[in-house]
Amino acid sequence: MKIKEAKEFEKKILDDKWNLIHSKSIIKILKLLKKEGYSFDLDLLAPLAYVHDIGKAVSDKDHAIHSLNILGKKFELNKIEKDCILNHGSSSSPVTPEGEIFRFADGLSLFTKESVNYFIQVEGIKKTKVELLKLYGKYKIAYKSNRKILEMLEKAYLKKV
Numbered sequence: 001m002k003i004k005e006a007k008e009f010e011k012k013i014l015d016d017k018w019n020l021i022h023s024k025s026i027i028k029i030l031k032l033l034k035k036e037g038y039s040f041d042l043d044l045l046a047p048l049a050y051v052h053d054i055g056k057a058v059s060d061k062d063h064a065i066h067s068l069n070i071l072g073k074k075f076e077l078n079k080i081e082k083d084c085i086l087n088h089g090s091s092s093s094p095v096t097p098e099g100e101i102f103r104f105a106d107g108l109s110l111f112t113k114e115s116v117n118y119f120i121q122v123e124g125i126k127k128t129k130v131e132l133l134k135l136y137g138k139y140k141i142a143y144k145s146n147r148k149i150l151e152m153l154e155k156a157y158l159k160k161v
Helices: 002-014 017-035 042-051 061-074 080-084 097-111 113-123 129-136 140-155
Strands: none
Touching: 002 017, 002 042, 017 042, 017 097, 017 113, 042 080, 042 097, 061 080, 080 097, 097 113
16 A cells, blocks of 8 residues: 555545544654664555544444454555554554554654644643653553653654643
8 A cells, every 4th residue: 555545545534634643643753763773664654644543434442443344445455554453552462563663653643743732722631741651651662762752752743841
């Protein structure tokens, strides 16, 4: 799946302002992780940022399963793509290294400047670095460079609080 077709497909099915912000934030995090030396195919994972939550068009409950079903009708998905889609939530258990990277990027994307601004404007809430460490410090990938990623995020994307 190419990024352009993923964006177009998402727009047809979901077309949600939050999803666009969330997707772009995931891609920013993936690029930061790549820059930090994590080994994964950015061209494979970036399109998933746009479509991994597409199942929310059906229901928030079990949206990952709905996403996989919707996407499976349009695209031929490999093991890594399926793992990223099914296991992107904080309570899931990815089976591939790429799945874990995608889950980590999905979680961290909630703390980019764009996401935080959206939450403040729409939901009236703010996320802090302490919350970030509590929520996402538990991931295996976070043990290696959690603080460094946080610093990079803060410099590049987070609104200073």
